Amino acid sequence: MKHIVLNRNWKKKLLITVCCMASPLLCIAQIGTWKAFMSYYEPQQIVKAGSEDLFVRASNSIYQYNLTDHSITTYDKMRQLSDTYVADMAWSQQAKKLIVVYNNSNIDLVDLSGNVVNISSIYTKSTTLDKTINSIYVYDRYAFLATGFGVVKINMERAEISETYILNKNVTNIGIDDDNIYVRTLNTYVVSPDTDNNSVAEGKVVRYDLAYDSNNKPISKTVYIQAEYTGQLSDNLIDTHNWQFITSYPSGIFDVTNTDWDDYIETVRTLNPGGPKYNYFGFLRYKNNMLYTTGGPGGDYNQRPATVQLFDGNEWTFLQDNVKGVEGTESSSWMFVEMYSVDVDPRDSRHIFASGRTGVYEYYDGKLVKYYNKDNSILHTATTSNRYVLVLSLIYDDEGNLWMLQSSVTDNSIVELTKDGKWISHYQSLLMNDGKSLNGLRSLIIDSRGLLWFTNRHWDTSSFYCYNPKTDQIERYMTKLVNQDGVVANEAYSPRCIEEDLEGNLWLGTLNGLFMIDAASATGSLEYATQVKVPRNDGTNYADYLLAGVDINCIAVDGANRKWIGTNGRGVYLISADNMEQIQHFTADNSPLLSDIIEAIAINHETGEVFIGTDQGLCSYMSDATKAEASMVKDNVYAYPNPVVSSYDGLITIVGLSLDADVKILSVSGQLVAQGRSNGGTFTWNGRDRQGRRVASGVYMVASATSSGEKGTVCKIAIIK
Numbered sequence: 001m002k003h004i005v006l007n008r009n010w011k012k013k014l015l016i017t018v019c020c021m022a023s024p025l026l027c028i029a030q031i032g033t034w035k036a037f038m039s040y041y042e043p044q045q046i047v048k049a050g051s052e053d054l055f056v057r058a059s060n061s062i063y064q065y066n067l068t069d070h071s072i073t074t075y076d077k078m079r080q081l082s083d084t085y086v087a088d089m090a091w092s093q094q095a096k097k098l099i100v101v102y103n104n105s106n107i108d109l110v111d112l113s114g115n116v117v118n119i120s121s122i123y124t125k126s127t128t129l130d131k132t133i134n135s136i137y138v139y140d141r142y143a144f145l146a147t148g149f150g151v152v153k154i155n156m157e158r159a160e161i162s163e164t165y166i167l168n169k170n171v172t173n174i175g176i177d178d179d180n181i182y183v184r185t186l187n188t189y190v191v192s193p194d195t196d197n198n199s200v201a202e203g204k205v206v207r208y209d210l211a212y213d214s215n216n217k218p219i220s221k222t223v224y225i226q227a228e229y230t231g232q233l234s235d236n237l238i239d240t241h242n243w244q245f246i247t248s249y250p251s252g253i254f255d256v257t258n259t260d261w262d263d264y265i266e267t268v269r270t271l272n273p274g275g276p277k278y279n280y281f282g283f284l285r286y287k288n289n290m291l292y293t294t295g296g297p298g299g300d301y302n303q304r305p306a307t308v309q310l311f312d313g314n315e316w317t318f319l320q321d322n323v324k325g326v327e328g329t330e331s332s333s334w335m336f337v338e339m340y341s342v343d344v345d346p347r348d349s350r351h352i353f354a355s356g357r358t359g360v361y362e363y364y365d366g367k368l369v370k371y372y373n374k375d376n377s378i379l380h381t382a383t384t385s386n387r388y389v390l391v392l393s394l395i396y397d398d399e400g401n402l403w404m405l406q407s408s409v410t411d412n413s414i415v416e417l418t419k420d421g422k423w424i425s426h427y428q429s430l431l432m433n434d435g436k437s438l439n440g441l442r443s444l445i446i447d448s449r450g451l452l453w454f455t456n457r458h459w460d461t462s463s464f465y466c467y468n469p470k471t472d473q474i475e476r477y478m479t480k481l482v483n484q485d486g487v488v489a490n491e492a493y494s495p496r497c498i499e500e501d502l503e504g505n506l507w508l509g510t511l512n513g514l515f516m517i518d519a520a521s522a523t524g525s526l527e528y529a530t531q532v533k534v535p536r537n538d539g540t541n542y543a544d545y546l547l548a549g550v551d552i553n554c555i556a557v558d559g560a561n562r563k564w565i566g567t568n569g570r571g572v573y574l575i576s577a578d579n580m581e582q583i584q585h586f587t588a589d590n591s592p593l594l595s596d597i598i599e600a601i602a603i604n605h606e607t608g609e610v611f612i613g614t615d616q617g618l619c620s621y622m623s624d625a626t627k628a629e630a631s632m633v634k635d636n637v638y639a640y641p642n643p644v645v646s647s648y649d650g651l652i653t654i655v656g657l658s659l660d661a662d663v664k665i666l667s668v669s670g671q672l673v674a675q676g677r678s679n680g681g682t683f684t685w686n687g688r689d690r691q692g693r694r695v696a697s698g699v700y701m702v703a704s705a706t707s708s709g710e711k712g713t714v715c716k717i718a719i720i721k
Contacts, residue, residue: 029609029622030641031651031684034592036076037311037618038084040273047098048260049091053112055098056268060085061617062100063273064114072273073114077619078592082108082118084616088133094141095156101145105131109159117159122152130170135256137174144181146171151183151237165237167229175253181237182230182246182253189225193218202245203227276316280304281613283341284602288349289313291611293618294339294356296599303337308354308363319352320368323361329371334358340392340442347400347419355404359389378423380409383436391415393444393454397469405441405454413437414452414467426467430474433461447500449523451475455495455508464495464508466522476526481515483531483545489513496568499555507563509552513545514565516579532579546579556601556610559680560625564610566598572612574623586621594619608682624651625679628659632704632712639702643718644687651684652717660707665700665717673700677707687719697721 029035039059047055054065062081064073075081083102091098100108106123108116122131122145130148137144142162145152150167151174154160173184189200197205200223207224228246235242282296282304291311295304308319323329323336338357345351352363359379360372373389374381382388390407397403400419406412413431416424431437440458447453452467466476481489494511501507504519508529515529533543551568558564561577571587586593593612600613605627611620629636636656644652654663657678665674665685673689683704688694697719704712 029607031608031622031624031653033622034078035620036078036592036594037276037316037620038074038076039276039279039617040074041275041277043265043268045089046260046264046268047089047091048264049098050093050096050112054260054264054268055089055091055110056271057086057089058268058273059279060087060103061275061279062086062089064112065268065271067267072271074273074275075110075114077594080110080114080116082106082116082120083123084594088136090136090138090143092138092141092143092156097156099136099138099143099154099156101133101136105133105147107133107154109156119154119159119161121161122147129166129168134170134172135174137176139176144174144176146174146183151181163238165240165243167240167243169227169229173254173256175250175255176233177250177253179233180230181233182228182249183243184254185227185229187225187227189223191221191223193221195221195223197221197223201225201227274316276309276311276618277307277318278305278309279617281618282599283339284600284611284613285342285344286602286604286611287344289604289606290344290349291602291604292342292344292352293600293613294342294354296340296613297338297357303335303357306336306339306354306356306358306361308339308342308352317366319354319363319366323368323371326368326371327376334373335387341394341444343394343396343402345400346396346398353394353396353402355391355394357388357390357392360391360394360404378412378415378425379406380412382408383410384408384439392440392442395444395446395452397446397450403444403446403452403469405444407437407441407458408439409437410435413441426469426472428467428474430477431456431465438463443495443497445498445500447506447522448504451522453498453500453506455498457494457496459492459494462491462493462495462510464498466526476522478526478529481510482528483515484528485531486528487531496552497554499557499563501557501563502561507555507557509555509565511551513549514547514552534580546575547573553598554601556603558603558608558610558623558625559605559627559682560678562625562679564601564603566601566612567596568598569596571596572598572601592619605680608680624653624682624684626655626681628661628678628681629656630658632656632658632661632706634713634715637702637704637713637715639715639717642716643720646721649687652687654678654683654685654702654704654715655681657681657683657704658706658712661712662705662707662709664703666703667695668699668701678704685717695719 038061040061040063041059043058045057049055052068056063062075077084083106085103087103088101098110107119110116132148133145135146141157143154143156148170151165153163155162169185170187171183172186175182203225206226209222210218211220213219228249229243230246231237231243280295281293283294285292293309298304307321310317335358339354340356342354350365354361362370379389382390391404394404402417404415412425413428414426438456440456442457444454455464463479465474468475481493489512497509499507506517508515532546534546535543553568554566556564563575565573574584588596595614595616597615602611608623608626609620610623639654661678663683674685700717702715
């Protein structure tokens with residue numbers, strides 16, 4: 001028999017052990033924390049740092065690889081960096097730091113231990129000058145930045161800008177030889193079409209473009225002129241008179257070395273830093289404890305890859321994207337680009353459909369099993385281009401029937417692929433314009449009544465619709481958006497998205513603000529769309545329309561019936577369940593949000609994690625609302641972290657509650673410490689009493705009751721100091 005000796009802290013340790021055994025989930029992320037899910041898939045640049053490390057720019061993110069211990073450290077805005085979208089980087093052996101330049105001209109300095117210092121002066125400077133950073137030249141402990149207005153000299157040891165040389169020229173390259181600095185410029189000049197190119201400015205004409213009027217007569221000419229200048233580092237180079245135009249310079253002075261790339265690219269190609277394959281997240285759907293994502297549209301000149309990416313909370317997997325040889329892909333006009341939508345068969349989670357610019361793709365166990373197009377289905381090619389089969393949105397109903405929207409085609413608009421494999425065209429004359437279906441039928445949802453709602457997101461006809469599968473009719477629609485006050489929105493109000501809340505109301509995000517169709521109108525007459533009025537609370541009777549004039553891209557509703565609003569340039573808004581309060585407004589400046597351009601939002605209702613797809617990649621925020629339980633069961637109601645140690649100063653979260661549950665925190669003697677209502681199935685407590693003081697060590701009881709006053713359940717929280 002072993003003898004166990006208990007030290008002075010045995011009571012504390014025993015308490016920790018008991019609480020850990022009682023709590024079914026201890027490692028959930030803290031409320032209010034952010035995560036980034038950056039792609040590191042495509043190597044773009046390799047920089048050797050010191051003798052053992054490589055910094056790799058991949059998919060415009062960076063990671064660090066140690067050649068000795070083979071460790072990989074990924075970097076992102078949530079943990080170390082100050083920004084997103086790395087445009088360039090360079091290493092100074094003297095300063096032993098990496099300079100990281102972002103596409104918005106923000107700058108970070110990173111050392112081998114991962115410490116980061118930000119230099120934001122160029123980024124934050126208000127100026128009419130072109131702040132674009134075109135290239136980096138490292139000389140000793142200095143980094144010389146070639147910018148759209150001249151040269152910026154950074155002391156990397158001291159992490160400061162030493163000097164700025166405003167040349168009013170677009171500097172593209174820099175080189176240094178002894179005490180001489182050389183710069184190459186490339187500037188454009190718009191002149192009359194008959195101007196002699198060589199008379200425009202000093203330097204060499206490398207190109208010119210003519211602009212023509214409607215009669216094909218030249219009206220202007222753009223001339224591109226390259227020139228080189230030099231100065232002495234020992235001179236005052238802030239004075240532009242100390243720079244001279246030159247026609248000759250040392251051979252190779254502007255050459256960029258690719259030695260690190262050549263030496264290590266094969267090694268880098270074997271690495272797996274993790275993360276998604278792409279930073280494109282134009283569409284998100286959360287189902288079956290899995291995040292399903294597609295890239296969405298990138299525009300005709302920036303078409304995104306057609307990859308479908310899945311995330312289970314730990315690992316990323318990708319549906320087959322090397323699809324050459326699959327039936328239907330042999331045509332020379334076929335393009336595998338721009339997936340707009342993805343959904344999962346409710347009968348089999350291994351069975352997935354995706355669609356977009358080039359048709360419909362059926363996957364099973366991650367493999368593409370069939371590609372549907374005009375040759376093997378009732379789908380048609382677009383009237384504008386036979387390269388495209390535009391199915392910009394699809395969704396499964398609860399029975400396993402797949403519903404799709406076909407844009408810009410004759411004889412089709414709403415298409416159904418039944419659970420038995422039959423294709424049915426539900427032609428709707430209201431969805432036709434000039435002999436073809438509307439050009440931007442998107443954002444398809446099925447509401448709690450089984451009705452299909454969707455928008456036409458296109459300049460030709462701004463409109464939204466409600467289709468009833470039982471009657472096979474478009475029963476409600478609006479082509480002219482009118483609010484309850486009779487105010488007509490701009491004809492090009494461009495509906496972006498539509499989402500149902502927990503009360504059965506439909507929320508419409510548009511180019512010009514947020515509108516609502518109340519639950520009664522969803523099945524009744526649709527005379528107007530409501531704009532919620534928020535009182536100003538300034539002693540007047542005035543009110544303002546909620547998010548009036550805000551360009552809204554996406555909407556998601558959480559377990560507390562709060563609305564997460566993703567905008568085109570203004571970040572993310574969180575609106576209260578009663579629509580009267582702006583709870584949060586996250587932007588790239590006031591939070592770790594990757595970008596203010598939000599393309600998609602999806603919510604894990606079990607944990608409250610809100611996934612936010614931006615034009616710079618995917619991130620998430622751990623919110624304080626989860627899906628409410630129908631009833632509160634003892635084994636499902638628990639708190640985390642539990643126990644709460646002295647070093648923890650965050651929120652304590654209680655989950656497993658019913659909607660709008662009444663929650664009381666009580667001491668062991670029954671004294672009321674704190675109370676409130678749940679957000680969906682979640683309640684948070686800051687560990688303080690009603691006077692704002694941190695509570696003492698001990699065990700605290702969490703007592704709950706339903707919103708109607710029925711007794712709920714009790715759990716315990718241990719506070720240890």
